[in-house]
Amino acid sequence: MLKERNQDSMKKEILITGFGGQGIVMAGRILGQAASLEDHHESTFVQSYGPESRGGACSAQVIISNQVIHYPYISRPDILICMSQAGYEKFINTIKPDGMLLVEQDLINPRNAEVEIFSIPATRMAEESGNKMMANIIMLGFLTAVTEVVSLDAALKTVTRLVPEGTEEKNIQAFNKGWDYGRATLKGREKKAAGQTGAIS
Amino acid sequence: MKASVLTGQHYISGDVACAEGALAAGCRFFAGYPITPATEIAEHVAKRLPEVGGTFIQMEDEIAAMAAVLGASWAGKKSMTATSGPGFSLMMENIGLGICTETPCVVVNVQRTGPSTGLPTMGAQGDMMQARWGAHGHYEIIALAPSSPQEMFYLTITAFNLSETYRLPVLIMSDEIVGHMSERVTIPPFKEISTSSRPRPKGRKDRFKLYKPGPNGVAPMPSVGEGFRIHVTGLTHDEKGYPVLTAETQEEMMARITGKIRKNLGDIIQTEGYRLDDAEVVLISYGVSARTSLAAVDLARKHGVKAGLLRLITIWPFPEDPIRRLAERVKGFMTVEINMGQIHLEVQRCVGRKTPAVLVGHPGGAIISPDHVYEALKEAF
Numbered sequence: 001m002l003k004e005r006n007q008d009s010m011k012k013e014i015l016i017t018g019f020g021g022q023g024i025v026m027a028g029r030i031l032g033q034a035a036s037l038e039d040h041h042e043s044t045f046v047q048s049y050g051p052e053s054r055g056g057a058c059s060a061q062v063i064i065s066n067q068v069i070h071y072p073y074i075s076r077p078d079i080l081i082c083m084s085q086a087g088y089e090k091f092i093n094t095i096k097p098d099g100m101l102l103v104e105q106d107l108i109n110p111r112n113a114e115v116e117i118f119s120i121p122a123t124r125m126a127e128e129s130g131n132k133m134m135a136n137i138i139m140l141g142f143l144t145a146v147t148e149v150v151s152l153d154a155a156l157k158t159v160t161r162l163v164p165e166g167t168e169e170k171n172i173q174a175f176n177k178g179w180d181y182g183r184a185t186l187k188g189r190e191k192k193a194a195g196q197t198g199a200i201s
Numbered sequence: 202m203k204a205s206v207l208t209g210q211h212y213i214s215g216d217v218a219c220a221e222g223a224l225a226a227g228c229r230f231f232a233g234y235p236i237t238p239a240t241e242i243a244e245h246v247a248k249r250l251p252e253v254g255g256t257f258i259q260m261e262d263e264i265a266a267m268a269a270v271l272g273a274s275w276a277g278k279k280s281m282t283a284t285s286g287p288g289f290s291l292m293m294e295n296i297g298l299g300i301c302t303e304t305p306c307v308v309v310n311v312q313r314t315g316p317s318t319g320l321p322t323m324g325a326q327g328d329m330m331q332a333r334w335g336a337h338g339h340y341e342i343i344a345l346a347p348s349s350p351q352e353m354f355y356l357t358i359t360a361f362n363l364s365e366t367y368r369l370p371v372l373i374m375s376d377e378i379v380g381h382m383s384e385r386v387t388i389p390p391f392k393e394i395s396t397s398s399r400p401r402p403k404g405r406k407d408r409f410k411l412y413k414p415g416p417n418g419v420a421p422m423p424s425v426g427e428g429f430r431i432h433v434t435g436l437t438h439d440e441k442g443y444p445v446l447t448a449e450t451q452e453e454m455m456a457r458i459t460g461k462i463r464k465n466l467g468d469i470i471q472t473e474g475y476r477l478d479d480a481e482v483v484l485i486s487y488g489v490s491a492r493t494s495l496a497a498v499d500l501a502r503k504h505g506v507k508a509g510l511l512r513l514i515t516i517w518p519f520p521e522d523p524i525r526r527l528a529e530r531v532k533g534f535m536t537v538e539i540n541m542g543q544i545h546l547e548v549q550r551c552v553g554r555k556t557p558a559v560l561v562g563h564p565g566g567a568i569i570s571p572d573h574v575y576e577a578l579k580e581a582f
Binding site: 071 | 212384385493
């Protein structure tokens with residue numbers, strides 16, 4: 001007999017979307033594996049499969065929970081990460097009302113978004129550090145900082161384990177850039193919020 | 202040589218877990234032809250088999266792949282192939298040959314939507330009856346349905362053990378979703394994995410009879426080249442393996458190839474119950490649809506509906522007894538599967554007319570959501 005599920009469950013549904021070739025699937029795999037093998041949560045990872053993975057709209061779905069996950073697909077993401085406008089248009093209406101939207105700010109115009117938005121120029125930052133292939137890892141660092149769905153330690157360990165041999169150090173640097181940008185974004189918002197509170201009282 | 206059992210925790214897809222399960226079970230030969238969504242199995246064993254002293258061969262098509270698997274099994278290797286619907290259709294003739302010649306091997310079908318080329322390559326569970334009756338003639342078969350990457354690992358070992366114990370092709374009826382999704386998979390230490398090997402002949406080689414059954418109804422099996430006199434044919438054959446084209450020999454042979462399964466149902470059949478103790482309505486499902494059904498049971502319970510799930514791990518031979526026992530005490534059944542009612546026919550047959558049994562089916566291309574199952578449940582019961 002299977003164990004019955006505890007109803008008080010933590011469950012985050014994360015959808016990462018972009019073009020094929022941006023490393024969307026790799027980012028999803030790192031996130032899922034970090035949550036599962038390092039943070040010891042339950043997690044499932046499915047990717048969109050087919051011609052999308054060679055250039056069109058592409059997506060990765062990750063569910064992280066403290067309970068067994070029965071159903072690996074996402075219909076209403078808690079966290080939506082967009083690396084392309086096409087991906088944004090396709091999925092923006094699915095996000096939960098209290099969800100978080102993370103966007104690649106140079107590639108996406110988040111029109112009509114009614115949720116909290118976190119932006120980062122991940123591709124530009126990757127190009128400035130010499131390799132635009134690492135935009136996904138920068139986004140992953142940013143995601144780890146602003147959402148805390150995985151621990152920093154788990155994310156770093158998993159990046160090291162999954163990126164191609166010989167590129168570990170560069171990828172960790174890229175991850176840290178995204179993480180720092182995310183921490184700075186959060187601090188800026190805290191300050192702003194504190195300032196506003198001060199003015200009202 | 203590298204380790205055949207990668208003990209530890211991994212975050213891998215169902216397909217990769219299946220490949221690792223095969224290696225852990227002792228599989229040392231794979232012949233196949235790539236097809237989405239089963240390609241990752243071939244891709245992974247192509248890398249891993251040479252590391253453990255095994256052989257991977259990509260054949261010209263699935264017909265040849267299945268033939269090579271049978272040949273390798275008679276050469277003494279635990280052998281397998283993996284495919285999806287279109288390839289499964291092509292393999293059918295040689296799967297029949299494997300049944301008739303009592304050749305141990307494992308065939309994985311990571312199902313996608315058909316008929317024909319269908320929706321490449323979205324998931325489905327439409328080949329369940331093909332698994333039962335796809336080859337011509339009457340026979341018994343064993344088919345298993347994994348619901349997770351972890352189970353892809355374990356059931357692949359089970360499939361090899363059953364195929365070796367009962368000397369027949371064993372089918373793993375997976376689906377695109379379970380094959381492609383990644384999840385934590387724990388691979389136990391080598392010494393904790395129990396593996397079976399085909400019964401081996403003893404005694405004088407010149408008096409050996411290839412199909413003389415042992416105590417459990419299964420004949421010991423030598424490998425070619427060991428000196429035993431063997432003749433392997435798809436024609437109706439006697440205990441020596443020679444073609445004897447009479448109704449009496451056919452009756453004897455059929456009694457053996459069906460009897461070895463029918464007499465060992467208790468050893469073969471596996472099911473799993475979830476919240477069945479006080480259940481009034483029972484969902485019956487397997488593979489990815491069993492995951493949906495688990496979520497639907499929780500959803501129904503939250504709304505005060507006493508639902509439970511009987512998950513079929515073994516599909517063939519069909520788990521008749523567990524369903525018949527439940528039919529004596531529950532109000533109704535609901536079969537959940539991604540086809541238009543294949544296993545549902547079997548459920549209806551076992552439930553009989555006194556208890557209602559309804560179908561939540563799907564033509565393929567998507568999976569059934571827990572909400573959909575719950576809505577159907579509310580409407581039906």
